[in-house]
Amino acid sequence: MAVTLTDIQREIHRLSEELIQRQEPDGTWRFCFENGITLDACTIILLRTLNADQEELIRQLHDRILAAQEPEGCWRWYRDDGEGHLSATVEAYYALLFSGFSRPEDEALQRAKRYILERGGIGQAKSLLTKAILAATGQRAWPSSLSLIPIEILLLPESFPLNFYDFSGYSRVHLVPLLIMAERNFRARTARTPDLSELFSSDRDPDEEGLLRSPESREALDQIQSALAHLVGTPRRIRQAAIHKAERYLLDRIESDGTLYTYASCTVLMVFALLALGYEAQHPVIQRAVEGLSNMKFTVDGSDLGESGYGYITIQNSPSTVWDTALISYALQEGGTVATHPAIRRSAAYLRDRQHHRAGDWQIHNPGVLPGGWGFSETNTFVPDVDDTTAALRALAALHTDDHATLDAWNRGLNWVWSMQNHDGGWPAFEKNTDKVMLTWLAIEGAKSAATDPSEADLTGRTLEYLGNFAKLGIRHDWVARGADWLLSHQQEDGSWYGRWGICYIYGTWAALTGLMAVGMPADHPAVIKGADWLGSIQNADGGWGESCRSDQARRFVPLRASTPSQTAWALDALIAVHDQPTPELERGAARLIELLHEDGWPASYPTGAGLPGYFYTHYHSYRYIWPLLALAHYVNKYGDGAP
Structure with a gap:
């Protein structure tokens, strides 16, 4: 026109x-x-692990995830996302099952299960967040890449040529809880935690193993190890000091709404990390974090959605x-x-x-x-x-x-x-x-x-x-x-x-x-x-x-x-x-x-x-x-x- x-x-x-x-x-x-279904899934998994009394929210997030499933059984980040997204599908499947509002024999979960197995199983999911959630809830081993980054890196002075603050701010707030959990080999399972073992053909990640062997990766890790050699004290005391500093790092960056850095993704990881440090599920810091996470929900009105036509609740990352x-x-x-x-x-x-x-x-x-x-x-x-x-x-x-x-x-x-x-x-x-x-x-x-x-x-x-x-x-x-x-x-x-x-x-x-x-x-x-x-x-x-x-x-x-x-x-x-x-x-x-x-x-x-x-x-x-x-x-x- x-x-x-x-x-x-x-x-x-x-x-x-x-x-x-x-x-x-x-x-x-x-x-x-709106950030896809990942944060909806992670929130369900966290709330169920904590045995939190949030049935209405869990049901709403469950329904939102289920409605977003594609006919092939997968979930996508965007319409032309190839043959689907394995990590998103693993997160969705796990959350639907953990919610208790879907059952393994349901047709939707059966389609998702077939999709996951046809692509090599859960072990082939590449997203670090997916791997972390699975490891934190006892479904797989912690990624070997995390074990190679010592938590003691937090102790290096900012004057060092390579130190923790050389990482970007948004990577640091995700990396610290991951390092805490990996160091403790943390696994939180409850009586309601699903068993996903049949969906693993292996938790080996050939791509990650290739990166670990690459000269560039080795050089970066060697630089970190060389810097750590300057730390003074017994290994045990240094490790304890690093863990304490990691804990303080998280606590000092909690906003008034209880979230870490106002991001849902690292708030979920923070709660798991605090559990790894011995915090009880009812600890005020964890309760405030859960409340802040819940308050990140947004009610999308179906009248604003055009052809999709249905309203839903979703968790915003920020x-x-x-x-x-x-x-x-x-x-x-x-x-x-x-x-x-x-x-x-x-x-x-x-x-x-x-x-x-x-x-x-x-x-x-x-x-x-x-x-x-x-x-x-x-x-x-x-x-x-x-x-x-x-x-x-x-x-x-x-x-x-x-x-x-x-x-x-x-x-x-x-x-x-x-x-x-x-x-x-x-x-x-x-x-x-x-x-x-x-x-x-x-x-x-x-x-x-x-x-x-x-x-x-x-x-x-x-x-x-x-x-x-x-x-x-x-x-x-x-x-x-x-x-x-x-x-x-x-x-x-x-x-x-x-x-x-x-x-x-x-x-x-x-x-x-x-x-x-x-x-x-x-x-x-x-x-x-x-x-x-x-x-x-x-x-x-x-x-x-x-x-x-x-x-x-x-x-x-x-x-x-x-x-x-x-x-x-x-x-x-x-x-x-x-x-x-x-x-x-x-x-x-x-x-x-x-x-x-x-x-x-x-x-x-x-x-x-x-x-x-x-x-x-x-x-x-x-x-x-x-x-x-x-x-x-x-x-x-x-x-x-x-x-x-």
Whole structure:
């Protein structure tokens, strides 16, 4: 269909009105941060192991998992997830059985069982979280890769060339409980624990064994062992000191809601680790953790789901309230909602209250800087990240010049973002200069993507976009120019950029192009032309854009063969930033985006958020509002009758 400015303005108005109506009285927007069935399954397994009185929640999570099973008997992370996902299927099967609401002879479990056995049994599940849950509940041995990382690594001073704080923050909070449990060879079985032994042909993992024998893995482990040789004391005393430090590490990072780092995944592991240390199931710390985990549930209304049509309860890994609130407030303002509107004022007050004032682990690599960032979740008080901080600052931009409280928040936030720039010129997610490649060689599944927190194109591009469009800084400033140079040096041969936290090359290319244009890169720069041409080359026949989650494993663009609202909006927004006048591809993209917003097929719920390649993907329920509104607003602001 042909699209007119009137069509686009009508859609902006519709989206804006719906979002304003959905705002909560406290100024927030609360959408589901959906992460497949893994956390639902892990929560059931934990609650049953603790004999927790949570029958209603267990039943709700059971029903959600069961409804997501595919006809082949498997579970998938996303629609085109090959022949299914073995780790997710193992987790689902185990949780359904452990819940007590499904029986081994049920047809659904029989199909799942056949699927698992046909793929070599439970021992072939690759996810470290899956292996850990199975080991913690006595179903398999602890992975040998964990036993080769001594828990004494926690005792190494931060001044050592290789130490525990060289791991990324999000890997540390998962690694510590794993090291505690592996050291204790912990196994928690109850009278209700199912016996999965018939589903094991072997718990040998040939891939893990190959990694353990690799020269790179051996070099990393040798470096750790060499550093540990400097510790003074008897082996027994050193081991006890390390275990005590590991325990303190966990306890010191529990938020007010009882969760560890506000992540459900590491909270589950923490509870098992505390049990391994001798804590009783009724201990207040464990009870608060369970309560916090339970409060991470989200009730998805069936009326919002299009073709799937049923409502369900799911456990979010980390509720996205701050992220969604900041982005929606910003998108509304770009769409014409004035900063004095009550919805914007309420969201600004909420965001100011959520700015961090507590010290955090990020200061280890960035000392002497005052807290000033924002985190992803409402209860997050000391784990800020660059992307959430720039999102909050965009939302506050129109208010910071005439409101003292907002100006103070703005200045502290901008200073924090500036301070987080890596030595190489790019920006990380959580911690500065946490990029020692050696740690990615460890024989731990996911280490390549999770062990470090390096500069990324999406984070660097988004930061530059904020600095250029909102802080009015450009490549004439040395540190901004260094960020732009980092992006230029990390462009792929085909013109795209890889995005770490979204899917994937569309996401990274959008962030890079909008960032470069915002800080003053000319539209005729070869890198800009190449990036825009690449986006044009992958546009679908229907005018939209879509990319498969498989891209992050293949490390190349894999087309989805369908258009999604968020990816279409990202591509459209990038091209708007580059082109002075609407092009045919832009007009087709805008028309298709509007169509997508009125369709309820599977592309509307396809996950376009990335967590861990191959193992963790996110469907942000907010994304079909945020990014389309933003792209359409930018279209009108640039090409409309009243545009400058």
